[in-house]
Amino acid sequence: MSTVDPLRWPAIANVPEQGRIRRRARKAESEFAYACEQAGLSLEGADADLRVLEDALFLRIADAGWLGLAESYMAGEWLSSNLPHVLQRLLETGYAPKSNARPKGLFDARATPVDLLRLSAGEGLFSYASVFSSGVPTTERITLPPPGRGKMKSAQPLGVEVTTLSDPTVVERLDQSDAQARAVATLLDMADVGTGTYLADVPAQTPAVALAAIARNATVDVMSCDEELVEELEAVASKAQGALEVCALPGPLPEPGRLRRRFDAVVSVDGVEAMDPGALKTWLHTCEQVLVPGGHVALETLVATEALKPLDSALDVLRAYLAPGWHGRSMEQVLHSIHAQPGLKPQSVLVFGGHYVEGLRLQRERFEAHQREAAALGFDAVYRRLWIFQLALKEALLRAGLLDAVMISATLQPRRAV
Structure with missing residues (x-):
């Protein structure tokens, strides 16, 4: 996290830690573990499909659902040697963590650099x-x-x-x-x-x-x-x-x-x-x-x-x-x-x-x-x-x-x- 520029990436640099988020993080952790089990994804061992490096992952999921999962990956808090497979299996099991509703934005026509x-x-x-x-x-x-x-x-x-x-x-x-x-x-x-x-x-x-x-x-x-x-x-x-x-x-x-x-x-x-x-x-x-x-x-x-x-x-x-x-x-x-x-x-x-x-x-x-x-x-x-x-x-x-x-x-x- 020390390498994250807080001005450019404020949501990545600041882990949500409000009291209600902490309470919900326990449930988010158990739901994520269950989803991984249902998806046949291993979290431990030499051949683990994904490795959780920081518990901040569950705080982010509790706050923002799938967006929190992505932002945690961007922060380097979890990793996978086969990311598409992990995401596909989670999607196929219907993993849909609740999150604070964020309205869709407007088209800005930005192009890929x-x-x-x-x-x-x-x-x-x-x-x-x-x-x-x-x-x-x-x-x-x-x-x-x-x-x-x-x-x-x-x-x-x-x-x-x-x-x-x-x-x-x-x-x-x-x-x-x-x-x-x-x-x-x-x-x-x-x-x-x-x-x-x-x-x-x-x-x-x-x-x-x-x-x-x-x-x-x-x-x-x-x-x-x-x-x-x-x-x-x-x-x-x-x-x-x-x-x-x-x-x-x-x-x-x-x-x-x-x-x-x-x-x-x-x-x-x-x-x-x-x-x-x-x-x-x-x-x-x-x-x-x-x-x-x-x-x-x-x-x-x-x-x-x-x-x-x-x-x-x-x-x-x-x-x-x-x-x-x-x-x-x-x-x-x-x-x-x-x-x-x-x-x-x-x-x-x-x-x-x-x-x-x-x-x-x-x-x-x-x-x-x-x-x-x-x-x-x-x-x-x-x-x-x-x-x-x-x-x-x-x-x-x-x-x-x-x-x-x-x-x-x-x-x-x-x-x-x-």
């Missing part, structure tokens, strides 16, 4: 998604009824083509770069990006999409309010011979009606899951405004399954430190949100969670092997443990069937003549 992308994903600089070559696609057309409740009312049932990629057969570390490039290519294919396409990447999360689109002879506008990413993108634009324009946004998303240009396609990577409901509606409305008739939207995002609902608090560490607006929407909810925009019509879905999770594993292992480089770049021990925990948590959520990964395409329908 580029240096972290390099250490986790390599020079491809693609954040999480991977599509390996060994998946077998199966396609079916599904029909979704209009939402039964809420403000979103589709006049007609929604029909969409869903392709599911089977899990990759053999995944090796050398496959990582190709799998990430294939994921970018798949997203651009779904947006019908090719020679002459005018593409908007908003809000941008990585230079990878723009670089791949330029290689297809497209012209790209990238928009972001993240200063570090904007600086990286401007360096790319200086070598792109006019094919890339960087737009620094004053806020997370463009203000509705302020964009005067029209685009053939709009893409989003790792953005939708981080958007609160208002931000998602604004983003979709912006897509509708800036697309030419017949233009395409393509997005890649994580989606929730029904089983996530009682375990949604497991995501609190993402909301607290990485994406305050993180929402566990289902694929159906995302599709209905798109369809709720008068001009947008969902066209197709690619479900590829089995590939995404293997990409996460490779990125986590790569980052774990480059922690010295991360430290040299200024990422302290707490941040490094946070990064490892969030990668392991997403991996566990996917393997436990609580999250899935999808790419969704939609088109802007031409307005009918009156």
